[in-house]
Amino acid sequence: MRRALMLSMLLFFGCSKKEENKVDQLTGTNITQASAPGESKENPLLYGQSLTIPEGWTITITGYDSDAWPAIQAENIYNTAPASGYKYIMVKVKISNASAQSPSNPWPDLNLRLVGSENVEYKSFDTSNVLPGKFPDGDLYTGGMAEGNIDFQVKQGETGLILFSRFSSDQTKWRYFKCN
DSSP states (O other): HHHHHHHHHHHOOOOOOOTSSSOOOTTBBBBBOOOOOOBBTOBOTTTTTTEEOTEEEEEEEEESSSSHHHHHHHHHSSOOOOOTEEEEEEEEEEEOOOOOOOOOOOOHHHOOOEOOOTTTTEEGGGGOOOOOOOOOOSOOTTTTTEEEEEEEEETTOOOOOOOEEOOSSOGGOEEEEEEO
16 A cells, blocks of 8 residues: 555656756755765865866865964964964865966965854965965966965864865855865
């Protein structure tokens, strides 16, 4: 009897793919479409994996320091200590130019940001520290690669930090990377 009821429901509601629908026809609940890894904050690319953004830059997180102040302070005694209730983290990124544009500077396209458990957006250009192994500034030719550290000042207690490339005003094009 139960099997017949299920079969009847399938025939009544149809067996065809309707992935574009946002509401489940049986329950009336919203269906969230699964995003590919790296395409949403909820499904960031895992640490160490690479992803090429639409502008032609391949990004990989290759290092992460959740308490970077000792290393930043040791690099230059004039670096500014984090504000009260905040800390510095460093993210080591590797960026390759996979586009046909050569030479090109990655920073205007990448616009790297950080977000965590408190849903606050942090910008790397909010700090001006001299970093150990700082990411080099300059153009990359097609096939060129650079690797180095960028830093962020984040609230103490932030967890689940995700680096994202906010290179477009269209959020569907942003790409997300798990920091650790």
